[in-house]
Amino acid sequence: MRYPAFKPIVASGLIFGLLFSYLPAQATVYDVSGIPPKNTGDAITAAEVNLMVDMLRNLKKDDRGDTDTSNDRLGIGIAGTPGYMLDVNGTVNAAAFRGDGSQLTNLPNPGAWQITANDIYYNAGKVAIGINSSPTYQLEVHAAGDSAIQVNAGGSGNDATLRLKNDSQEWIIRNNGGAGDNFQINNVTTGTTAIDVDSTSNNVTIANELTVNNDITTTGIIYAAEFYDTDTGTPIGGAAGLWEEGAEVDEIYYDEGNVGIGTANPAYPLQVSGDVKLDDHLAVGGSATVNTDRVAYIDENFSNDNNNYLLMVQGTAAGSTT
Known part of the structure; x- marks a missing residue:
C-alpha cells in the first residue's frame, strides 16, 4: 500500500533525525538521497512516506535481530528469520504475562499438577515435601527439626x-x-x-475389649465389668472393685454380701463347696456345722497326723480320738 503526500505538523527534519539516529551502524543502510531536506511546513511526498514505512517495517536493531514482515514476526537476539510472532534468544524481563500458559515449554515437570476449577491434583506418582529425593510413599513430609501436619477446622463445633x-x-x-x-x-x-x-x-x-500383651502400670483404679485370664476367655471371676483394701497391709475385705467358693449362689457369708485346709488357728465365734454326710477333721496342733483330732459328722461333735 502506498500513501499520498501529506503535510506534517512537526518538522519533517525532526522525523528523519529521530529515525536515522535510532538505526545503529550495523543495521541495513537505505538510500535517502531522493528525499531533500525538509523545513517546518514542507509537504512530504507519497514516495517519501513509503520509503519511511519500508524502513520502519524492515528495521533491525542489530545483526542479531531480524523481522519477517510477510508473516508479521519479530526476532530479537537471533540470526535469521524468526520462527514465531516474537522469537527471543535471551532473557525476557516483564512485569506480567497475559494468557493461560498452556503452550509454555521447557518448564520443570511440565503438567505435573492438574487444575480443575478451584481444585489442584497430581496422580502420576508420589509427592515429597522437605527433601530433595524421590519419596517412598504417596506423601512424605520431612523437616530438619520438629515436623507436623495440621488439620484446622475453623470455628466452634466443627470437626x-x-x-x-x-x-x-x-x-x-x-x-x-x-x-x-x-x-x-x-x-x-x-x-x-x-x-x-x-x-x-x-x-x-x-467400645469393646482391650487386649494387653504386656504389663499395665497404673497409679489409679482400673474399673471393669470383668477381668479375664490368659486362657480361652474364662473370667477370673467377680466384678472389679468388689474387694477393698483394709487398714492393714495386704488386707482386703468384702462387706456387700455372701462370698462363695466353688458355688455360684452362696447362702452364707462364706460358703465353700469342697475341702478346706487350714494351716493356722480357726476362730469360730458361733457353732460349726457339717452339712449332709460330710466329715470334718480338725487336727490338734495342726500336726496333720490324724492322731489327735476332733471328729464332726452331720453337724454333731462325735468326740475325739487319740
Missing part, C-alpha cells in the same frame, strides 16, 4: 478429621466438635466410636 480408607473399611481420627471436642477414633463403616477421649477429664472410653 478436624483425618480419614483412613481402603475398599472395605473407613476410619476417621478427629476431634468431634459436636461432642465437646473429644478426641475420637471412629469406624465409619460400622458407625461406631472405637475410642473416645474426653476433652475435659481425659478419661478414655473403649
Whole structure:
C-alpha cells in the first residue's frame, strides 16, 4: 500500500533525525538521497512516506535481530528469520504475562499438577515435601527439626478429621466438635466410636475389649465389668472393685454380701463347696456345722497326723480320738 503526500505538523527534519539516529551502524543502510531536506511546513511526498514505512517495517536493531514482515514476526537476539510472532534468544524481563500458559515449554515437570476449577491434583506418582529425593510413599513430609501436619477446622463445633480408607473399611481420627471436642477414633463403616477421649477429664472410653500383651502400670483404679485370664476367655471371676483394701497391709475385705467358693449362689457369708485346709488357728465365734454326710477333721496342733483330732459328722461333735 502506498500513501499520498501529506503535510506534517512537526518538522519533517525532526522525523528523519529521530529515525536515522535510532538505526545503529550495523543495521541495513537505505538510500535517502531522493528525499531533500525538509523545513517546518514542507509537504512530504507519497514516495517519501513509503520509503519511511519500508524502513520502519524492515528495521533491525542489530545483526542479531531480524523481522519477517510477510508473516508479521519479530526476532530479537537471533540470526535469521524468526520462527514465531516474537522469537527471543535471551532473557525476557516483564512485569506480567497475559494468557493461560498452556503452550509454555521447557518448564520443570511440565503438567505435573492438574487444575480443575478451584481444585489442584497430581496422580502420576508420589509427592515429597522437605527433601530433595524421590519419596517412598504417596506423601512424605520431612523437616530438619520438629515436623507436623495440621488439620484446622475453623470455628466452634466443627470437626478436624483425618480419614483412613481402603475398599472395605473407613476410619476417621478427629476431634468431634459436636461432642465437646473429644478426641475420637471412629469406624465409619460400622458407625461406631472405637475410642473416645474426653476433652475435659481425659478419661478414655473403649467400645469393646482391650487386649494387653504386656504389663499395665497404673497409679489409679482400673474399673471393669470383668477381668479375664490368659486362657480361652474364662473370667477370673467377680466384678472389679468388689474387694477393698483394709487398714492393714495386704488386707482386703468384702462387706456387700455372701462370698462363695466353688458355688455360684452362696447362702452364707462364706460358703465353700469342697475341702478346706487350714494351716493356722480357726476362730469360730458361733457353732460349726457339717452339712449332709460330710466329715470334718480338725487336727490338734495342726500336726496333720490324724492322731489327735476332733471328729464332726452331720453337724454333731462325735468326740475325739487319740
